[in-house]
Structures are given as structure tokens and as C-alpha cells.
Amino acid sequence: MNRKLYTLIVHSENIAGLLNQITAVFTRRQINIESLNVSASSISGVHKYTITAWTTEDEIEKVNKQIEKKIDVIKSNYFTDSDIYQREIALYKLSTPEFVQNPEASKVIRSHDAHIVEVNPTFLTVEKTGADSEITKLYEELSGMGCVLQFVRSGRIAITTSCFERVNEYLCMREEKYRKQKAKKDECTEER
Amino acid sequence: MTKELITGAEALIRSLEYQGVKTIFGYPGGAIMPTFDALYYHSATIRHILVRHEQAAAHAAEGFARSSGKVGVCLVTSGPGATNTLTGIADAMIDSTPIVVIAGQVASAFMGTDAFQEVDLVGVTQPITKWSYQIRKASDIPWAIARAFYIAQSGRPGPVVLDFTRNAQTERFEYEPMRLDFIRGYDPYPTPDMENIQKAADLINQAEKPFLLVGQGVELGNANEELKALIEKADIPCGCTLLGLSALPTNHRLNKGMLGMHGNLGPNVKTNECDVLIAVGMRFDDRVTGRLDTYAKQAKVIHLDIDQSEVGKNVKVDVPIIGDCKETLPMLTELVHQTTHTAWIESFKPYEKKEYEKVIEKEIHPKEGPLNMGEVVNAVSEAANHDAILVTDVGQNQMMSARYFKYSRNRSIITSGGLGTMGYGLPAAIGCTFARPDRKVCVFMGDGGLQMNIQEFGTIMEQRCPVKIIVLDNNYLGNVRQWQAMFFGGRYSFTPLLNPDFIQIADAYGIPAKQVVDRGDLKDAIEEMLAFDGPFLLHVCVKEEGNVLPMTPPGSSVNEMLLEC
């Protein structure tokens, strides 16, 4: 089976308990979630989940439909890396004495487009945004120099490469469909 | 209209009235007492049926819903009262049955403290409901009830749980009734794709051997006539799923019988011979498909369903038609040609004949030996002019009654399909008698399953529910015993039953009862049961080691049914 890293973008109402319902869909089908990010979206009252998982197209399609079926999920779509612009952020805590002794370290940081955001005599903090592989690469190089004290990375966030937020379109479509149905119903009752 | 200051409990009952609820199945307890207190004053409009176990309340609500198409309602207390309904909720979920379960909950202030009879009901029921919600303040009530009923019965129906905190029951607020028919993230009636309908029609028009699978979706969509119009115009033979059995009258010329593991031979074999397979409101359950990788591989598959997530879930679909089949079936009918498939339809005959000779005749017209389940079912169906509602429990009794009962009207089979819940039958039948007082309700129970909710004799006694209870007593957990005989070397591990005297039990509850052992006594006893105005129990001693046949053994293909074992 052809497994790929898929990114699922879910928009939902801001209601307690939904996260549970969404992750349960993965658990039931025995798919591991690679990363998960939840935050407010650009539409007020709407939350956005960005979930990544290694799986097959067939499975992700079924997962997507099961998630979309939840009453308070507004829209769910899945993407491969070519359909989205995606980023993660990572923080690296380095030992200041080790760092100072190793002149290569600062070159590495610069060549990776990372930034030092805090320095004190015991440690310094490096911040890097980038794709998953870039973040890992920087970690590997720094830890090869023996100066990493702590390392943490966020889940993935992503935007689609198409120009509209699909959810906006979808919500407009829903409202319109409802208005039409309502008008049709009212017509029927009037006739009677 | 001026708003009125009332308690949450009173608002809940009024909201139910506003939804048209006239019957509630329930059981009181601490955390729901304020609501039961409010209910006390509404006995003129709402009939509360006190069950004897909350599981039965949920199944009764299911039976009520399935036989009427209306929402079944349960009212129970927190903690154990709520958890007792779980089996019924899961059952309603997998069989798409609209019920609303309202359970008491400890006051918001106590939540999360392991208070007396506190259970995280929303957490527990989320995976087995369409929607599960906690009402924490009284002002939420009109909205929550309106939303619960809308969700339960729209689109693909299902169970909804409302967890009703005690403080929300006692708080006062300005009540105003509410209607709700729109949730922006929830599109219960997807707009059908005309292009796919045309594609499906083209496939059907080119087909030489079309075959249609009738599911419960046809009943849920009230699309019985629309289905008939399609199959009659394009002359398409049909097989019915267990839950779809009464969607098409048994004696319809195009009804070729039941699908599935213990279904009829013809429709199963022909599934693997047809060139176009049209599935309507069914979900390709494993009991229907048997071995998946050999299932209908030769056919183009058209799937009509209201639930997008069912399409392609188990079987690869060539043309999906997503939408309400009440709407999509006529669209399809309009585009298909009037035609005949005489030779194809004739080709079912040899299989019908073979099954009749090898299985059916022996089962319903035996010459000697103890009574068979099939012959009892056949005799009851006949005596009721094939016009009764059949309710079943689970096991051999279920398969035998589904096979040998005949259906002339819609919504006439009430059975636990997806979950296979023993103990479902008796309470579900109680629910049916309240929803359909105009119809005869016959429930077939096994000796095992009867004892799973036998306390409901109490409800039947109190309400005088006119259920006709036929106990098919084989002294075994028969279904499991059959598998042990066939696949576990005949080792009857804990399947023989030592049973009580069911007649005496019925007697203790004031339910008239009769025992039948001899073939000669069967007809009269059935007549007596059906003629009696009120509940009646017929205890029939049937063959102990009878087997349900034919059978598609687990892991086999639909065209590999066994006719004997």
C-alpha cells in the first residue's frame, strides 16, 4: 500500500469535546496522528485543526468522511504536501559555554535561517520555522556538536495554495441552500 | 406572546410537548427527580411508561421509533440509570434509529468531583451517538431539545443524548418554545449530483442482468412507492437486507428474498452474477457481503445513500448517488427505460426451487419429530394474514422469523441488525404497541434472550400492552450452539440452558400463557393467542438442535452458501 504523509484541515464549531471526537476517528481505524494543531481560524467562532498522519489515500478519504459526518464539524479536507504551504516551528535550547567553544555552531544556525532569540550565560534559545525535514536537519547538526540541552517542535500548520478559504464558500453555499429550501416550503404551505 | 418564568424541568417537558411527544419510556431517580416532578402535572398530554430496567426504556424507544418513524424518547436518572441505556443507544446508532435519551446529571458545581451517581455521560456516549450534549443551564433547554429532535430524525437518523444537570432542572428562566431546522455544518439532505444519476441510468439501461439491494434506507426515507416505480419500470429483481425486508412486500414479483449469511440462496448467488448492482439505503455490512474480495466483482456498482461516508466504505462504488432516496429514486426512474429482463428473472427460479426442496419444505412442513422454529413462524404469519409487525430477538429465533415471516406493509420488521442485541425483542415490542396500536405486534424470543429483559413482563402487566410473545424454546443458546456444532468440533461450551417454567412466570405477571409441544396443537394455540385482546405468551418447545440454513460460512463468498450441515 502506498503510504504518504497527509495533512487534514478541519474546520469546526468551537464546541467542547470535538477534539475528542476527531481523534477518535483516527484511533478507531488504528492510524497514528503525527502532529496536531488546534487554533481559532479567520472566521469568528470557527476552530481550525491541522492534523498530519501517514496513511493511504483510501484510508484518509474514509477518515475525512467520518470526521465530516460529525454534526459540528463544518468542513474537512485532506491534502498532500504539494497542495499546501506548510510550516512548523522549533525551539532549540543550547548550552552557552559549549556554543561559544564551537565556532561552527553559529554558522550552522545562520545557514539554516534560524535565529537566536535569547542569550544568557547558561543557555541560548534558537528559533527556526520551516518544513519538517529542515527542522530535523538543524537538530541533527546541532546535537552532533553536543550543545543541545532541549528541543521542542510544534505541530504543522498549513494553508492551501488555492486562493479562497474553502470554508467560506461552503458556509455561503449552506446558507443559500437553506434559504431556497425554506422558500420552497413556504410556497407549498401557502398553496395549501 | 409574553414570556413566562418557569423551571428548567418544566421547560423540558413543555419543549417535548412542543415537539409533539406523547409517549416517554423512563425510570426515575435522584438526579432527574425535578423533571419527573414536572412530568407529574402533564399526564393529560404525555404518557409516561414506567419500564422495569433502563435498557428496556432505550429498546422500547427504538421499537416505538422504528415502527412509527417518529422519535422515541427516554427519561432516566444519572449514573447507573444512564449507563443502563448504553446498549440501546449503541443499537440505535448502528441501526440508524431516531431516539432521544434524556438523563439526569449531578449539579454543575459537583461535576468532576466523582459525586454520587456521576458519570461522564457525554464522554461515554460520544462514539455511539449522532450528538451528545450536556445542558448546564436552563436557558439552553429550548435550543437543546429542538436541536436534539432535528438531529435525531433528519438525514440518516440516529440517537441523541442530553445530559441534564440538576441545577438546569431547578433554575427558573423565561421560557419561549423554539424550532430549529438549520445547522450550518450539518447537511442532512445532500443535493444529488445529476451527472451521476444520468451515469447510473445509462448503466441500468445497458444492463442485461441488473440486481437491486433494498436496505432500511428505503423505509427510513418513506420511499417504498418510489422504489417500486423504479424496479417495475426497469424490471429489476431485488434482494432485501434484514432491516429492509418489509420495504418491499414479500409477495412482490420482483422480491427475490433476503440477503445475507442466512438469507435466501437466489439473491446471494445472483449478487455474484449480476452485471449492475444497485444498492439503495444499505451499507454493505459484512453479514451481507460475506467474503469482500470476491463480492460482486463482476458488477458495476451504483450506491444510493443519504450518508456520504457509507459510499466506498466496504465495497468499491462506480457511481455514487448521494441524497434522500425519496428524491433520487424518482430522478433515476425518469431516466431509465421501460424494459423487461424475463430470462434473467427466470434464472432465479432454479435456486428458489433448490432452496425450497433442500431447506424450506423440511423446515416448515416436517412430517415428524419435534416442532421446528420455521414452521411456528410460518404458522403465526399465516394466521395473522401476513399483516402483523414482526419483532424479533437475536439468535436462531431472529433468523428463522426473518426468513419465514411474510410482510405486506412497510415498517413491519423490528429487529436488532447491526448490534445483534439479545434482550432487544421484548422491550422493542412494547414500544411498538404504543406507536402502532392499530397493528398486531408479534415478538419471537429465544429462551436465552427472553431472560435478558424478562423483567419487562412487569411493564406489559401494568400497561396491558397487547404483545404476542412467542418463545421459541430450544433449551440452548441456539445460535452459538450451531456454530459450536459446525466450527468448534461440537463442543457445547456453556450453551445448554436450564430454564425456568416460563408459563409460571407469565402467570405470576397475569399474562395469559399456553404451552405447545405437539404439532397438532399449534394452530389452535396460535388462533387463541391472536384472538385474545391483550398480551399473550405462547411457549413453544422446538427442536433442540435445529440449525438455521442455508448459511454462508464466515470467510466464504455469497455464492458458496451451504444448504445442509
Ligand SMILES: Cc1ncc(C[n+]2csc(CCOP(=O)(O)OP(=O)(O)O)c2C)c(N)n1
Ligand atoms: C447481549 C448479547 N450477548 C451475547 C450474544 C451472543 N449470542 C448471539 S445469539 C446467542 C444465543 C441466543 O440464544 P437464544 O436466545 O436461546 O436464541 P436461539 O438462538 O436459541 O434462538 C448468543 C449468546 C448477543 N448477541 N447479545
Ligand SMILES: [Mg+2]
Ligand atoms: Mg434458545
